[in-house]
Amino acid sequence: MAKNLYVGNLSYGTSDSSLRAAFEAFGKVVSANVIMDRASGRSKGFGFVEMATEEAANAAIAGLNGQMLDGRTIRVAEARPRESGGHSGGYQGGDRGSGYGGERRGGGERRGGRRGGGDDRDW
Numbered sequence: 001m002a003k004n005l006y007v008g009n010l011s012y013g014t015s016d017s018s019l020r021a022a023f024e025a026f027g028k029v030v031s032a033n034v035i036m037d038r039a040s041g042r043s044k045g046f047g048f049v050e051m052a053t054e055e056a057a058n059a060a061i062a063g064l065n066g067q068m069l070d071g072r073t074i075r076v077a078e079a080r081p082r083e084s085g086g087h088s089g090g091y092q093g094g095d096r097g098s099g100y101g102g103e104r105r106g107g108g109e110r111r112g113g114r115r116g117g118g119d120d121r122d123w
Helices: 015-025 054-064
Strands: 003-008 029-036 042-053 077-078
Touching: 003 054, 015 029, 015 042, 015 054, 042 054, 054 077
Parallel strands: none
Antiparallel strands: 003 042, 003 077, 029 042
């Protein structure tokens, strides 16, 4: 059965392929992913490796935890399951409106002494 591993303290220069190569010495790698920041496109400094067997995963933990990879001492441990219960981040609400019956008018700026605009134009 496949086993997922967490790999922490990765160098910002570590790629999926270099992560995979490091773990292949311990057995078959199903997948290797460095987690990237969506906004900057830069590594977040951690990733996940899925090993094909529990034996390979245990060997990788024993062999790589505390070792150097791309100039950094990495941490390797069994990945914890994702917490359930909803969203994984980002915008979670529905349309909350602007305080005027759900209409969005003028983005809340003050115009003409009233919130949402001083005239009846649709923004």
